[in-house]
Amino acid sequence: MASVKDIRLKYQRLSRVMNERSRRIWAATEARAIGWGGVSRVARATGMARNTIAAGLRELKRRGRAHQWERVRRPGGGRKRLTEQQPQLIDKLEALVEPTVRGDPQSALRWTTLSVRRLEGALQQAGMRVSYRTVANLLKKLDYTLQGQYQRSEGQVDTQDRDAQFRYINDQAIAELRARRPVISVDTKKKELVGHYKNGGREWRPKGDPIEVLMHDFPDPEVPQAVPYGVYDIGANKGWVHVGRSADTAEFAVQSIRQWWRYLGRPRYPKARRLLICADSGGSNGYRCHLWKRELQHLATEENLTITVCHFPPGTSKWNQIEHR
Template identity: 55%
Template sequence: MRVDDEIRNQLATRFEVLLPHLDERQQRLALGTEARLLGHGGVAAVAAAARVSPTTVRRGVTELDSGEESLPVGRVRRAGGGRKPVTARDPELVAALLGLVEPNARGDPMSPLRWTTKSLRHLATELSEHGHPVSAPTVGHLLREHGFSLQGTAKTLEGKQHPDRDAQFAYINEQVKAHQAAGAPVVSVDAKKKEQLGQLPAAGREWRPKGDPVEVEDHSFFSMGPDVPLAIPYGVYDLGTDAGWVNVGVDHDTSAFAVASIRRWWAARGAADHPGATKLLITADAGGSNSYRYRLWKAELAALAAETGLTITVCHFPPGTSKWNKIEHRLFSQITMNWRGRPLTSHQVVVATIASTRTRTGLRVEAALDTGSYPLGVAVPLSELRRLPISRHAQHGAWNYTIAPTGDSQTGPVRADERAGARARALAVLADERLTGMTATELTALAALLAPAQAALAAQRRFEQRGGPRRRAAGAGSTGLLTDADRVLVTVVYQRQLCSMNVLSDLLGVNANSIGQAIADTRQLLVEHGRTIPASTLRFATADALTEFASGSRPEPARPRLPERLAAPALTGMTRAELAALIGRVVPVLAARAERHRHRHRGGERLPGARGGVFMQKITDEERVLATVLYRRGLGTHDTFAQLFEVSRRTIGGALREVGPLLDQNGYIATPAATRFTTAAELLASLPDPNTDDMDTPTT
């Protein structure tokens, strides 16, 4: 029978209101009920009114007529209904997927997926290429079902652990508790990562108007180099008051800067937060500017102890465990989150951002800009370190030590300004005409001659370091410990072979590496200008010996005249002319052999600016020949000549092995001496007076 239009309109209105609120099965049953009530033609009328397939309506009628029990709550279809899961159609899919993502990568070792991001799309593509067609969402479902999730890396591997690692942690904990129980401040110190200033990309995001991000440079390496301004935050975190102090430096992260930061914290906050304190415990990591190996760190702490009257105890964390230092996750992490997504355009921005750091647990942070100069290369002589009032703890004394305040001028620390004055006085000592071999006017003229070349060399080096032209005005950076004229003076003294680099380091308070670089650069310029610095007969083994000689309190070292006295005919058994002729024939061969050995050892020619044989031997080739002649005459043992020439027994043995065959080739036959000396003192006592020495009469 035909269903009229009025009923069709009523059905359409009813279905439009009702069906959106029913699930799939309920919709079928509702449609089937209406079709049964209409009778013949009801299926077509209901399908047209509901805009569904007649098959769906017939299925609803069939379900009503079947009389089956209702489905459990929450189910739309009976068990077994719907599309089969992909794992049922492809049982090997899960195994193939796990083979790609499991840590051991049991899949094809040559698969490109081993070297690319294991995203859902890449995994789906790789599986499809190996005969397992699957979509990316399905891969995600399968991974979650098998216990996988998106994860980053976890910094838990600490590498090779120090055997005293756990014991040191326990000892630091004991020291912290003991100092806090006594009311003494306990601070954690460290230097944060250096930050380049400018419109540079910054990690993280912050809220801004949509479509209006902060514009920054797309390549930060355009701003790298020694002339780019840096912010060097050094933090002091007070464990007792949950307060941080950050000293923002502009020069270098040196030990002097680290202690200056602690000094500024004590003056600004420490003394006020801990009135009446007599002790201070510092916990620090094992490296960086506060390394337990640095003498300058300990010397500056001794100066701080003397200034404040505090007994300073330092406990270092074992190497590779700096993340356990409290300042890392209680202060620095908060600062990093506070300036995320914000370009650090100036030192003022850095200071203001750090000072505004707060936490809900009560952390308060103060920051200050430090425009002081902290040059690199400052060295503390071992003699100065030994004078400091430092006592090592019984528990790993290298990491744990206490510095007592002292007012004794003989054992007290050396301040930075005092060290600069001592360096100026040492340079004046080196400028002595007896040491340089030239007058003050000649030395000044030489420095003026090399000055343009030195400036050009420095500019070239900085251009290579920064990778481009200068970004700041000349002179805006820090200055070194040695001026260009000082570098010329040091090179002249070294070329004169007066002392070693270590002696110059102790004398000037400058790191030996810095002195070596200055000498290498200046020697190259001397060669380019055709200037030769002749060697001196003076030798100084210590800085004190050189200073005493320059002041006139010590005569010339006795060593340079020793070979002249040992060449007496009474000892060598030949005239001085014969000995000189023999030495003249043997020494060139020795020098050629030594150069061949060094060429083979370095694998090529000597690089420009290298030492070129200065201080390559503890004794000269002439002295080696003389020692071999005396030894062959039976005047003493290896030990006797080792004491005489102030070298080791091994050095004397090597000289005898090298020179002996050359003497035989030159037809030298030694005549036995009448006396054999067991010590160097006995041999020196037998030497004739150099003023009455017979130059031509050998003695047998």
């Protein structure tokens, strides 16, 4: 029985001399020769749709009508795409699924929480002829992704002024980026145990020789935890992680920013005299932490910088740009 690789190689050699109909008939012949599962195997090898191969099988069953095999559609013939028949389809679909961008509004990641069947119904109500399969294909072409659930609800918190606050942060970031000044997003990442502890994932090793780790993940009091503090340069799309062994303190947070500025920020922005920091409102860089403010003032004095901090509203830490990098 021919493998997918063999069928693909054969198809690549023959497709140059075959037209649309002969490709369909050849694919159907291969599928019939394989037997059960042949349509799926040929479709996987050639990239043809299963419906196309099924149509070829139906043509093979028709006897006495071989003269019709000479008829081939001219290039560009056949049914036009729905997007050509209905030019407004893409615009109407994007209007339905355009999300509120989480994190920085310049994020390239897009997603929708609407199912393709609900979108199909909404588009049909708007006068569009479309199926849910077409909706799914269009979403993929528009760079939308199918994603699972994630923690998003912030509970019973007043959201009246959040939109204005996010618009203000967005305007500040865009203005600084246009002026070619640094804009960074900061946050403390998950603390990690140091030692022979189990981590998710696999790696290539000799057979029967796995890496042995501790059975339990109880922290060793003699070994400190690793505290990663991330600094993401939004304009340069570059990240920096400063790992410490102390607690997640405001001094450690500012020291991480200081190290980023001296090693990456200042060489990258030699003429900059201003720095915009986007952070969530809790933890070592929280808006209530006086030590955070004092240490930032020390950094501003040392480096002759004007530092501006924009805090995201409480309960919206996942909207911070660094959370998506």
